[in-house]
Amino acid sequence: MTFPDNKLTVRSPADLVAVVPYLLGFRPAEGSIVVLANRDHRVVFAARGDLPAPDAPAHEVLGLAAHMLPIVCRQKPITDIVTIGYGNPEHVDAALHAVGEVLTAGDLSVRALLRVTGSRVVNLSCDEPTCCPPQGIAFDATASLLAVQATAAGLVALPDRAAVAARFAPVTGAARDAIGHAADSALARFKTLSAAGGAAVDVAGAHALRDALRQPDRRLTDDELAWLTLLLTRASVRDLAVELTQPHDPHVTFWAEITRRAHEPLVPAPATLLAIAAWRCGDGALAAMAAERALQVDPAYHLADLLLQALRAGLPPSTFDQDTGRANPATP
Template identity: 35%
Template sequence: MQPQRGRAIPTAALATAADVIDIVPYLLGFHPVESIVIVGLSERNGRAPQVCLTARCDLPPAPMDPGAFSPLVAPLASTDSDCVVALVFTHHHPAASGDVPQHLHDVALACALVGLSVVDLLVVGQERWWSLTCTDSGCCSPGGNERRSTSASAEAVFAGLVALPDREAVRGQLAGQTRHERDRLEPALAKAENRLTEAVLKGRLSTSLRADLRAFTARLDRHPTEGTAGRAMTRAELARFGVALTHVEVRDELWFRVDERSVDADDALLELLRRLPPPYDAVPLLLFAWSQWRKGNGTLATMAGERALDSDPGLSAARVVLDTVQLGLNPARTPPLRSPSANVGTQRFG
């Protein structure tokens, strides 16, 4: 089971089950289908419940041992969550499929094993939803409750979050040119590789890489929005930056800058990962994944990290990103990759 971490939105206050259902697509970044979703909440200090972490996995086709849900549940135990809401998003009516309620009860047991109380178990259809814990027919009728928009989704939209139609729409953000189109960059990439080889022979590799990094970061300030005609990177630029990023010194320096948000590299990284052939697209995918995790978008971060490993299985740094997401670390509380004090008395690359 591969859980999919969602966005952490500590400012989202939830008062009802309808609020939780309404905001889940914004927490994940897409509308889940045939999915189990767990929303970790904090009810401390007498406040309205606050979202700490959201996790998702595919709805299993058959009942499973409750322990099988441990990878989904465990990360919530390391957050400020003190209770959870477990939901199944499905096209099946809960009365028509005995497996759906059983899945939710198994998730509830898995939560209890790590000390998390379950405040509600919800089955969510396309138009209606049901609570498996509410016995008040005046609140939750046997026919279910109508799905409706609430202030929770309005708050998510105000925070700049988007709920795409499905997971494939999220994955589509990483799609780009065909392999044939990408392979047309091979001559330019070979030329860029040869340039750095010559720099090595002349003892000027570090100087050349610094120049490449400066050129890339300078471009970030003027990188066009997607769709602006005539201003995409040239093949020579794509090759120059793609080759430079395969060098750890350049990669890590840009990683630090992305992490501390001293640069906004997302648009440029997207162009690189959409146009470069493997394995040159691996580092742009890695850096984009880290940027998305820092922004709370665990879904896209996971997809980009997995693609980075597919492109370059030897890129161990991509595993760091995936482990960070899978562990459910809070991006707002995780320390920066390097503290300011770490730079005292040292010269930064670039």
Template identity: 30%
Template sequence: MTTNHESRSPSGRPSTGPSGAPDPSRITLRSPAELADALPYMLGFHPTDSLVMVAVHGEGGRFGGRLRVGIPTAHTEWEDTARQVAECLVRGSERRGDKPDGIVVFLCQDPRGAESGQRVMTRLRPLAQRLRVACGALDVPVLEALCLSGGRYWSYTCAESGCCPAEGTPLAAPGTSVMAAAATFAGLQVRGSLKEIEGRLMPTRGGAWAVEQEDALGRAAAALVPKILDGATREQVGAQTITLAKTLMRRLALAALAEGGRRADDRD
């Protein structure tokens, strides 16, 4: 399968462009291990507690649209979730004019407490099956379904006896794959895990700074809510909000770059 673009290299290495030089924008993924390694680069972060689906197009397996949702904790929600995410990805691709020829599914969840990665894989197997059925009902097969847990991966689609070890297969060390090399060359970064990103976006708790923010939000809400409920001024509020958002985007675009992670967030 090739990521994002058109070509496929039988060697499993970066494809070459017209000049014969390596083309870092075209990468062939030939195994579940390489698929698992590529996932953070496709999303820009390491997904945690996530159900990820990626559309695949054409004979060469070009990656298209992708979708990520949290894994429902209640098993009773799995069937509806599987149906909804399958329809969302397939119908969304159709609206863009290209129905997927297949889908790759990733179930990413780390062990909790004394639970093992193998136990996570077994517990999530019914969800993987529901996703396969939901995609099949839309005439789009699941080409591969992987569980990523505890630094290992398992394939739900492998039917060969003795092919996949029961304890799972270790994931490649970070930064050692062809995909990692191509991403580095292209300047792409994996910005930590989803949990780390969510932690950086959590509101400040406690202290004078937090009190000031809460007071400002309260005053803004008291002023805006009546205007939003009044149909005559709702469009004015919308226009003002868009203007403010564009101003903020320009300020962020012109600001000098800071180091990544929390320091950059604090500066913003």
């Protein structure tokens, strides 16, 4: 993921490890590997992956590194790389060295290999005990000055990936039934409008979108939400929503709420819009999970698929905007 211009001064490996959850948006679990790309002492990109199981053959680790290499290389110019593994030495150390060797062979300068085990960070690329003791350095991710500064800068570190997914998890029970009834009621209205022609749907869609996004913190009624999500099934209305959605937190929260409450068959469009909003804000984890949610409901939803491919390739949002619906706004 890429980051906004928040400036946090990192003075040690412990500082860097403390701020990683705020860069990713969640705290990496054991068995994670994080690659940070730096340009002139500034983190410009982060990628996280799952390490293979401890007893996995060596080629699986090399495959993970080979997958990460072109993604990181796309961020050039890069000054150096820091790679961080989470877990016990038996699981992490050999994998970190293998990934570091692949990145180095790809003409990337690996500045540090760090292992986080519990509340200690070990620098595997430094054997000077005075600055990098073999037992590591203790750190407290929640109490560090960097964590306080990151929070003040508006960065959020959720407990784990499950907490990210919970932001747009579908409603259940009575709330789900109510939105289903509202969607059924709105469908007849939508069919009548569609019979009047696509232009009529475009006009209604533009009105509904501008009205909703003008006050994104206002909770839509079930009827308003059902009507909006039906209008978004028209590609031109969805593409207008892409243009109107701005890279700031209220729009991310808005589309997360719409995705969470939407009638299941109508989820793909708002989930994709959530992904786009999150990506533009630098939240790659939320963006990828939202795109996956859209494809879970409709595996053929082309815009979500393109978005997910771009995210996995490490492309910036500007590239995606240039290569997708702007050139062909009718693409579903």
